[in-house]
Amino acid sequence: MSLHPMIAALRKHKAGVVLIALQIALTLAIVCNAIFIIYARIQNVQRPTGLDENNLFLITQQWVGAPSGDDPASIQKLDAMLKEDINALRAMPDVESVTPINSVPLFQSSWNGAMSLKPGAELRAGNARTTYYFGDESLMKTLGLHLIAGRNFTAADVTNKGFRDPTEANLVIVTKALADKLYPHGDAVGKVVYLDGASTPSTIIGEVERLQVPSVSSWASSFVWNSTIEPVRLNANFSRYAVRTKPGRLDAVMRQIPSTLYGVNPMRVLDDDSVKSFKDIRAEAYRADIGMAALMGVICLILLAVTAAGIVGLTSFWVGQRHRQIGVRRALGARKIDILHYFQLENLMIAGGGALVGIALAVGLNRLLMSKFEMDSMPVYYVLVGLAVVVVLGQIAVFVPARRASNVPPVVATRSA
Amino acid sequence: MLGYYFDLALRSFKRNKVLTALMVITLALGIGASMTTLTLLRLLSGDPLPQKSAQLFYVQLDPYPKDHPFSRSGKLPWLTSYTDAMNLLHAHRAEHQAAMAMTKVKLAPTTTQQHPFFSTGVMATADFFNMFDAPFHYGSGWSAADDQGRAKVVVIADDLNDQLFGGANSVGRSLRINDQDFRIIGVLRHWAPQPRFYSLYLGGPSYGKGEAVFLPLQSARAAGMDPINLMSYAVGDKQELENSASIWLGLWVQLPHAQAVSAYRSFLAGYAQQQVALGRFQRSRYGLSGLMQWLDSQQVVPDNVRLQTGLAFSFLLICMVNTVGLLLAKCLRRSGEIGVRRAMGASRKAIFAQFMAEAGLIGLVGGALGLVFALFGLWCIRQQPAEYASVAHLNETMFLCIFAVAMVASLVAGIFPAWRACIVAPAPQLKST
Numbered sequence: 001m002s003l004h005p006m007i008a009a010l011r012k013h014k015a016g017v018v019l020i021a022l023q024i025a026l027t028l029a030i031v032c033n034a035i036f037i038i039y040a041r042i043q044n045v046q047r048p049t050g051l052d053e054n055n056l057f058l059i060t061q062q063w064v065g066a067p068s069g070d071d072p073a074s075i076q077k078l079d080a081m082l083k084e085d086i087n088a089l090r091a092m093p094d095v096e097s098v099t100p101i102n103s104v105p106l107f108q109s110s111w112n113g114a115m116s117l118k119p120g121a122e123l124r125a126g127n128a129r130t131t132y133y134f135g136d137e138s139l140m141k142t143l144g145l146h147l148i149a150g151r152n153f154t155a156a157d158v159t160n161k162g163f164r165d166p167t168e169a170n171l172v173i174v175t176k177a178l179a180d181k182l183y184p185h186g187d188a189v190g191k192v193v194y195l196d197g198a199s200t201p202s203t204i205i206g207e208v209e210r211l212q213v214p215s216v217s218s219w220a221s222s223f224v225w226n227s228t229i230e231p232v233r234l235n236a237n238f239s240r241y242a243v244r245t246k247p248g249r250l251d252a253v254m255r256q257i258p259s260t261l262y263g264v265n266p267m268r269v270l271d272d273d274s275v276k277s278f279k280d281i282r283a284e285a286y287r288a289d290i291g292m293a294a295l296m297g298v299i300c301l302i303l304l305a306v307t308a309a310g311i312v313g314l315t316s317f318w319v320g321q322r323h324r325q326i327g328v329r330r331a332l333g334a335r336k337i338d339i340l341h342y343f344q345l346e347n348l349m350i351a352g353g354g355a356l357v358g359i360a361l362a363v364g365l366n367r368l369l370m371s372k373f374e375m376d377s378m379p380v381y382y383v384l385v386g387l388a389v390v391v392v393l394g395q396i397a398v399f400v401p402a403r404r405a406s407n408v409p410p411v412v413a414t415r416s417a
Numbered sequence: 418m419l420g421y422y423f424d425l426a427l428r429s430f431k432r433n434k435v436l437t438a439l440m441v442i443t444l445a446l447g448i449g450a451s452m453t454t455l456t457l458l459r460l461l462s463g464d465p466l467p468q469k470s471a472q473l474f475y476v477q478l479d480p481y482p483k484d485h486p487f488s489r490s491g492k493l494p495w496l497t498s499y500t501d502a503m504n505l506l507h508a509h510r511a512e513h514q515a516a517m518a519m520t521k522v523k524l525a526p527t528t529t530q531q532h533p534f535f536s537t538g539v540m541a542t543a544d545f546f547n548m549f550d551a552p553f554h555y556g557s558g559w560s561a562a563d564d565q566g567r568a569k570v571v572v573i574a575d576d577l578n579d580q581l582f583g584g585a586n587s588v589g590r591s592l593r594i595n596d597q598d599f600r601i602i603g604v605l606r607h608w609a610p611q612p613r614f615y616s617l618y619l620g621g622p623s624y625g626k627g628e629a630v631f632l633p634l635q636s637a638r639a640a641g642m643d644p645i646n647l648m649s650y651a652v653g654d655k656q657e658l659e660n661s662a663s664i665w666l667g668l669w670v671q672l673p674h675a676q677a678v679s680a681y682r683s684f685l686a687g688y689a690q691q692q693v694a695l696g697r698f699q700r701s702r703y704g705l706s707g708l709m710q711w712l713d714s715q716q717v718v719p720d721n722v723r724l725q726t727g728l729a730f731s732f733l734l735i736c737m738v739n740t741v742g743l744l745l746a747k748c749l750r751r752s753g754e755i756g757v758r759r760a761m762g763a764s765r766k767a768i769f770a771q772f773m774a775e776a777g778l779i780g781l782v783g784g785a786l787g788l789v790f791a792l793f794g795l796w797c798i799r800q801q802p803a804e805y806a807s808v809a810h811l812n813e814t815m816f817l818c819i820f821a822v823a824m825v826a827s828l829v830a831g832i833f834p835a836w837r838a839c840i841v842a843p844a845p846q847l848k849s850t
Contacts, residue, residue, distance in 0.1 A: 015833070015837065016745060019738060019741055019742040020742060022738050023735060023738045026731065026738065027735060030731045062523060062535070064523075064525065064533060064596060065596050269532070269534065269535065271532070271534055271535065287802060288719075291801060292721050292724070292725070295725065296728065299728055299729070299732055306443050306446070306735060306736060306739055307735065307739070309443065309739070310443075310738075310739040310742050310743065313436055313439060313743045313746055314742050314743070314745075316746075317746035317749070321749070321750070372723075373720050373723075374720070
């Protein structure tokens with residue numbers, strides 16, 4: 001089929017053609033960027049924390065009337081209370097493993113600092129930013145971390161200290177990401193590091209494959225896999241415990257927690273948020289991301305529907321307007337399929353033209369978003385997929401009016417309009 | 418004449434029910450989406466203290482070492498160290514001045530069988546209530562002497578008063594905070610500025626319900642309460658926050674007029690230089706930002722909300738382009754009718770007016786439906802767990818704004834089709850029919 005008569009016909013409808021093309025261009029630009037944002041969010045949400053997230057929950061509680069001082073006597077009293085809790089939790093029937101801990105990945109509380117190869121380095125000048133987890137020898141087992149080099153802590157390695165005490169542990173386990181950053185040759189185990197500008201060294205005794213930092217905010221994105229585990233029970237007037245249960249017993253154990261802990265010591269605060277499954281912690285951390293992705297998805301769908309409706313509307317109008325001409329073509333020997341193809345090809349040209357403008361708009365919009373928000377550059381294939389989507393959408397939308405056009409009988413040609 | 422145009426428009430709608438419905442729904446979706454997000458954006462970026470915000474200023478200094486700056490991009494530290502905050506407060510160079518921090522508190526009801534619970538508290542110096550116009554229902558705030566004397570007094574929010582004392586005058590009664598007794602000296606009326614400008618970087622929520630308790634800074638510190646947020650600019654002991662190299666306080670001053678502002682600016686410049694001379698600071702930078710300027714520069718509105726607003730307005734734009742196309746199709750289909758009207762003596766102006774009236778009618782109906790969509794959208798936002806969810810309500814301004822935007826959008830969309838309609842030449846139309 002020659003394109004020439006088609007272009008000549010389109011010239012008669014400049015306004016309509018420009019409007020459809022413009023709508024397609026804008027749709028392409030927005031849908032591409034929206035899908036890119038959705039994908040980035042989903043990717044963020046789906047990255048594994050390094051934990052075995054099933055059958056795991058976290059308890060946060062605060063004692064009433066516990067010592068609040070930093071003197072050794074207060075600290076030892078607090079440590080005794082903490083050990084009492086841990087022992088009671090470990091004695092529960094369906095509990096597999098328990099550790100005191102300051103936070104877990106995706107939880108809104110974190111303890112961040114820097115690790116350096118030199119002693120006394122300034123806090124901010126450390127060689128690598130890191131987040132600290134404090135727990136005992138059961139931490140690895142409770143969280144389900146994978147040790148890939150060195151050894152785990154033993155009970156003898158574990159010490160305790162006051163919450164505000166700045167002394168650092170002698171032994172640490174770090175993530176592979178952090179170990180490779182400090183010792184790029186992969187021989188970090190056995191080497192020394194200095195934590196938070198300390199003057200005394202700490203020895204790396206093990207490496208874990210993966211352990212995410214607690215914060216999912218953008219400020220933590222530069223060190224999201226740099227975690228350090230210290231064999232320390234932190235003593236304060238509040239405490240946290242991570243608990244791993246036997247498979248399938250999570251809910252049952254969680255329900256028994258308040259009575260068990262109140263049984264140990266009734267002078268404490270446990271509220272609705274005190275006992276939280278890891279599943280809930282994950283859901284809360286990413287709720288905004290998932291909400292945003294869902295909203296973007298819905299708007300994209302409505303947008304595509306609106307654009308399709310616009311194409312149906314205008315093409316229907318054109319078909320109605322050219323009723324007689326179609327009849328003439330049919331009378332002169334054009335087959336139904338020729339008429340169908342004519343409108344399909346016409347739409348392809350308009351959509352193609354619009355999509356070309358749309359590609360430029362999509363890239364421009366991406367640049368604009370990059371300058372205003374923390375966002376990456378959009379890979380080319382998003383634009384290509386977007387292009388395919390709008391062209392296919394155009395073809396689907398044009399099919400109904402085009403088929404109506406192809407059903408115009410040749411006899412129309414003989415009638416006077 | 419307008420009545421006649423509306424009559425014609427209604428007839429035309431009846432003839433093309435599907436196309437008309439499509440236009441109205443498209444426009445309404447665009448209006449609904451854009452107005453929902455705009456309402457939220459306006460609420461979130463609104464003025465928290467409209468009567469006072471022009472006089473309130475946030476103070477920043479830079480105690481960080483030159484080679485380990487607070488931020489690589491040159492931002493000033495968000496908070497102030499205790500030493501600097503106290504030096505500036507005691508200089509009394511502003512009409513009012515207050516330093517504050519947020520803390521997590523454990524509240525234990527003394528009378529009822531309720532369980533203890535956690536909440537957020539503000540620890541502040543005496544000028545806090547006067548400076549921020551916090552209204553008292555009963556009693557009053559504390560004095561600078563109470564603060565210095567570490568008096569165990571507390572001002573509580575109306576919510577907490579309702580919860581613990583059934584809304585009665587609780588001044589003089591005692592409240593157990595973190596296992597210590599504090600005497601209630603004041604109960605606030607409902608007070609929760611949105612966004613909560615003073616809590617920025619102090620660790621409290623930016624929106625939603627206000628804090629439960631307000632304590633004198635020294636008293637709270639003496640009772641062992643720690644700030645939620647703390648950043649250190651040098652290695653050292655953090656057990657004594659007052660003497661440590663840490664920033665943890667927000668410092669606000671009230672400066673009633675431009676003269677006072679420039680005077681305070683030069684005072685701050687002098688202070689920073691003096692600290693450099695003393696060797697405490699390495700840089701004499703300082704910041705004095707008006708309340709709204711401070712909120713703007715810190716982008717307190719969540720990125721997601723700004724992104725959604727942009728998306729919704731692009732959506733409205735596409736809906737408008739769509740409406741232009743559909744209106745154009747309708748207009749051109751009625752060329753015959755236009756030809757007859759022109760031949761009967763209607764001027765081009767009259768044809769233009771007729772089609773604009775039709776577009777306006779679509780805008781009105783689209784706006785009404787858009788209002789329903791916007792109310793639904795805001796309802797959806799209120800169901801979300803975000804801290805700003807509770808403030809998502811439509812006010813009168815936004816109500817009118819919906820119709821204004823709908824009318825403007827539909828009239829702008831109608832201009833081109835109406836223009837095309839009014840330049841239809843009557844003669845060929847009459848000939849062919």
